[in-house]
Amino acid sequence: MARRNSPEADFDRRLLLAAGAGTAVFATLVGRLSQLQLIESDRYTKLAAENHVRLVLAPPERGQILDRFARPLASQRQAGRVSVIPERLKDPEATLRQIAEHIDLPETRMKRVLEEIAASRIRRSGFVPVTVVQELSYEEFARLRVRAVEMEGVDVQMASTRSYPRGRDFAHILGYVARASADDLTRLAEGRAPEDLETFEELFRHPDMRVGRQGMERYAEDWLRGRPGRRRVVTNAHGRPMEELEQDPANAAVAGKDLYITIDSELQRVAIDRFEGESGAAVVLDIASGDVLAMVSTPAFDPNAFVNGISGKDYAELRDNTMSPLYPRAHGGVYPPGSTFKMVVATAALEAGVIDTKTRFTCHGRMWFGGRNWHCHKKGGHGSVDLHNGIKLSCDVYFYQVARLAGVDKIAEVARKFGFGEDWVLGMTGGRGGLVPDRAWKRKARNEEWFEGETLNFGIGQGQLGVTPVQLALMTARIAAEGKHFKPRLIGLGPEVPEDGDLDMPLDAEIMKLMKSGMFGVTSEPGGTAYRSGDLGLGGPRLAGKTGTAQVRNISAAERVSGVRTGDAIARELRDHALFVAYAPTDNPRYAISVVVEHGEGGSRTAAPVARDILAAAIKMDSGRTPAYSKRAATKAPATDGKPEGDPV
Amino acid sequence: MSREGFTGFTRGEARVSAARGVYFDRFGPFGKIARLPWSIILLIVGTGLVGTAMLFSVGWDPVTAAPSPDEANLWRDHITRLAVGFVLMIGLALLPLSAWSRLAFPAYAAVIILLVLVDFFGVMGGGAARWLKLGPIQIQPSEPAKLAVTMAVASFYQRMMPTNGQSPPLYVHGGALLLVLIPAALVFKQPNLSTALALTASGAMIIFFAGISMRYVLAAIAIGLLSVPAIYTFVLEPYQRERVDTLIAGITGESTNGLGESYQIEQAKIAIGAGGFSGRGYLQGIQSQQEYVPEQHTDFILTIIAEEFGFIGALALLSVFAFLFAWSFMVASKNRSWFGRLATVGATSTIAFFAIFNSGMVLGLLPVLGMPLPLISYGGTALITVMACFGLILSAHLHRDEKLSTRGLF
Incomplete structure (x- = not known):
């Protein structure tokens, strides 16, 4: 028998002590287990369920x-x-x-x-x-x-x-x-x-x-x-x-x-084909409704390439292409309008009352002003020119004089009434407003006074003035509609475009009729600058238009003397842009168009035939007929209040 | 009373033991195998197989209703290690205590060398250098250290125990403490706080059972309690401090938001609580099968048992452990040698320390400290070590009557 005080006996006692402590620990653990699993189980079951259900985004x-x-x-x-x-x-x-x-x-x-x-x-x-x-x-x-x-x-x-x-x-x-x-x-x-x-x-x-x-x-x-x-x-x-x-x-x-746009994609196709690989832009408007029926900018890129991420190499190719396929010319391309702007100048002078239909100026092919010669495109001059002939012959000297009389600020005011200087968003990005210069602008931007000579340049659509093909089409449509209230639209059924106002500043219908008469002369009277482009080839309806040439650079005196200004003699990117604005049919205008052929050199030679063919196609295909969405809008009346409902949250 | 007048004999077991000795002599080592406590071994291996089953569940993919290929190794590794551990455990159980005692100091020395090597050549894992690469095998010397320290301290007392029937003098306890603290300090340096604590705790248990005066025991407890704030401030790493903060916040019911470990503890509590009384069924735990509990194959494996088998399952598991520890205490009590007794309580303490600490941690009562659940958690070295510890206990059971000399240290 071990002694009561022997280490062996003590060992057994300590074992009991430890066992007691162990029992206490065991009881604590089981107690905690009961608390979690028996008493609070419902709460944790709920928490577990909530843990797992997730709302996955669709x-x-x-x-x-x-x-x-x-x-x-x-x-x-x-x-x-x-x-x-x-x-x-x-x-x-x-x-x-x-x-x-x-x-x-x-x-x-x-x-x-x-x-x-x-x-x-x-x-x-x-x-x-x-x-x-x-x-x-x-x-x-x-x-x-x-x-x-x-x-x-x-x-x-x-x-x-x-x-x-x-x-x-x-x-x-x-x-x-x-x-x-x-x-x-x-x-x-x-x-x-x-x-x-x-x-x-x-x-x-x-x-x-x-x-x-x-x-x-x-x-x-x-x-x-x-x-x-x-x-x-x-x-x-x-x-x-x-x-x-x-x-x-x-x-x-x-x-x-779904979103409907006003464009007729068949007309769009015809217009693009007509450019035959040349770079440029064309905008066709429906005069009655303000619908954009075609809006072409060539060359273009394939948007499908961007949807899943375009490769860096492909993108660089597009970006560095000398023809700039990424550049949205129709609404983002700013060009000097050249002679297509002359209707605006004439309207300004008529509104101001500084000329009338009988006011005549004599053109000798040039005009001395401010210490230099201002040239007309016709070397020998047009002789005595009135308003109708001024437009029909596009006489520069006539418009130098008219511009001087009207003054820069009046021309600028009328240009803005036509919609120039404004960025027509129409629901797109990349649009530009161009520039309508005036005295205030010059003071602000250049901190200089306006020179009278600049007014002359302004009068023939050159100088600081910059316009987009969209604006040119709008101008033409307003003339053709004889100054009626006009609201251009590209979105037929979709969100409103609050950035765009209406073209509702009054233009005198009588003055517009004079402009139309001049434009009719351009295409349909002998001597008109685009006489050959007047016939649409549809056996009746004709178009009325106005040519324009936008200088890419100044013509040097040497070139003027040598006559070498066009053709293969100079590099393509230095050649002038060809412009043409027109409406058709002349008796009951339905479509207005603006065409810019970049480096096309002559409005009548390259731009006018393009415009003629596109207008003919529009008339033939009846592009302006009732759109599909108008019935839809009438019967189903979806939310057209312009408030986007597509908000995701 | 002489050392031969030993407790076990006086209880009338001398005759039985003698008879068993004859049995052993007649049938050799196979007789010894037959005398192993097979029901206990079945319980140990059965618990290990529960671990295998739970690891299979952890690796289960409820969507494909098949084991997930990434996690199929979990249960396979575990059952392989269990088999290796089983063979080792039986082998060690057959080793006489004298052999254990002889091996104690060499094993201790080897472990100390390995621990020092780890500090210099250790492979980093989980932010600490714990692993040593030996060819294809990676070992974690801190795990065998648990067994080696237990053996060494028990052997030390065996050799130093006075023959006059008195308790050992204080300097013997001091020596034992030194044997414990050297490896504990090396492990702590890795840093591996949990194993350092386990080593210290089981060492302290041995010293306690070796008969150190209760005065010192009480003094140690008092000092321990008083030094808690100092340890918290100066010894613990910031991440360890955060765990303690989270724990206290969790127990007192404060919001644990913003505390790093709160997610793990919160998810563990949800899994356990969601198990309810009878559990959601094998492979059916929603919290567990959807991987909401981090480290569920290692430290937090109790959560999947509690979720899939409920209160009944968790209670059964804890009871099995409690029973194994109680049985081990009986083995200690019945052993004739101080080595057998102290080694048994040391090995038991080591396993119990992990079982208790792991459960306490998973249940949110103790800080999160990287403690595997013995026999169940994934992790090779720990599993083998636990099996080896059971091997020692089984040996102490088998060789309870073996006499060991008290021949001094050398």
Whole structure:
């Protein structure tokens, strides 16, 4: 028997003590376990359930853009797409090589995809598909679809992508969509509440989501976008969807609204073809409604190339092209209007009462003023010229005199009444207002007084004056409509364009009739500067117009003497621009047009035939007939109050 | 009373032991195997298999209704290690205590060398140098250190125990404390606070059981409690302090928002609470199957047991551990040698320390300190160490009547 005080006996006692302490610890643990699992279990069960249900964003389908007769110009197209799910790939590179056996997959793209896969593994987001090729050709899709069944983690399916079936034809009007960049997000985020921003960022991170980056796609972003929905999904801690739950219809995505533009895409096509590869612009207006029926800027680019991200090389090619295909000439190209501006000068002088129809000036081919000779385009001079002949013959000396009498500020005032100097947004981006100079502008911009000589230059549409083809078409339409109130429109059914006012400042109908008479003379009276272009070739209706030549640079005295001013003798980019404005038919004007052929040299020679053929096509195709959306608007009466309902939050 | 007049004999077990000795002599090592407490071994291995099953559940992908390829290695590794550990445990159980005691100091020296090497050549893992690469095998010397220190301290007392039936003098306890604190300090330096604490705790338990005066025990507890604020301020790393803050906030019910560890503890509590009384069923834990609890295959594996098998399952597991520890205490009590007794309580304390600390941590009662749940958590070195500790306890059971000499240190 061990002694009571022996270490052995003490050991047993201490064992009991420790066992007692252990029992207390055990009781504490079990107590805590009961608290969590028995008493508070309901609360934690609820918390667990809430942990898992997530509202996953469902992107809306973007609205279509259609032309006047409901032909699709920008639409959502189903295209084959191949993506990989990183967490299901054993050897990502081997899988990609397998894919590359069936489709065209460049090495650079493969490298980028591998980087994305590696990144997603680090982020533990391996369940989020990584797109390998956004748009497969139909053959590639069919081929890969069959093969992908055997490839673990490869997903081939149809996905919605933005498509521009008319390609280049509408590039400068519609612009394009692209994956949202940080800049896009900042732009869209402006003025939104912070809680909306989160949704916004989440929405635009979605691989199917695009944002209007340029053109009407950008201007009408809110109209087209629609509202994202929310799908109730059970997800795990890393956001991976585990199970779909029953969906609440109120949370479904709302597709964006369709947008109609006033353009007749067939007329647009005819107009583009007519340029035959020359760079330039043309704008056709419906005089009665103010609808833009065609708006051409050539050359153009293919917006489809931008939707899924254009390569740096391709973009550089577009950017550095000497023909500037990215440049929106019709509404963003600023040119000196040349002689097409003479109607404005004449109107200003008539309004001011400094001339009348009988006022005559004699043209000797030049005029001495301010210590230098001011030349007329006709070397020998036009002799005695009145208003009608001044326009018909485009006599420069006549308009030097008229401009002097009217004064710069009066001409500028009338030019603004015609819509010059104003940026006609019409629902696009990249537009410019040009410049209508006057004394105040000169003082402000140059800190100089206006020289009388500049007024002379102004009188023949040269100098500081800069106008866009859109403005020229508007001027022509107003003359043809004899000064009636006018509201140009490019969006037929879509958001309002509050930036654009109406052209409603009064123009005297009698004066406009005089202008029309002069323009009729240009094309239909012998001696008119575009006499040969008056006949539309439709066996009756004629057009009335006005030629113009915009100097790209000053003519030197030596060239004037030698006569070498045109043709192959000088480099293309130094040749003058050819302009022509016109309306037709002359007896009951329906269409107005402006044409600029860059470096086309002579308005009558190159621009007038283009304008004539486009007008003839418009009349023949009856481009201005009732648009598809007007019936639609009358019967279904969708929200045309101009408030975009496509707001996502 | 002489050392031969030992507790066990006086309780009338001498005859039984003698009979078993004959049995052993007649049938050799196989007889010894037959005399192993197989029901206890079954319990140990069964607990390990529960770990395997839970690791299978952790690696389960409920969407594909198949094991997730990334995590299929979890249960396979575990069951392999369990098999290796089982063989090792049985092998060690057959080792006589004299052999254990002889191996104690060499093992201790080897562990100290490895720990020093880790400080210089260790592979970084989780922000600390804990691993040593030996060819294809990575070992964590702090794990075998738990067993080696227990053996060394127990062997030390065996050799230093006075023959006059008195408790050892104070300097012997001091020597034992030194044996504990040297490796503990090396491990603490890695830094590996949890293992340093485990080493110190099981060492302290051995010293306590070796009969140090209760005065010192109480004094140590008092000093320990008083030094808590100082340790908190000067010893703990900022991340460790944060864990303590989170814990206190969690227990007192304050908001734990903004505290780094709160997410893990909160998710663990949700998983446990969501299990309720009977659990959601195997592979059915919504919180666990959707990976809301971080480190669920290692330190937080108790959460998936609690969620899928509920209060019943968690209570059963804790009870199994409690039973194994109680049984081990019985083994200690019945052993004839000081080495056997002290090594058994040391090994038991090591395992119990992890079991208690891990459960307390997962249940939000103790700070988060990287403690695996013995036999269950994923992690090779820890599993093997625990099996080896059980091997020692089983050996002490098998060799309870073995006499060891008290021949001094050398």
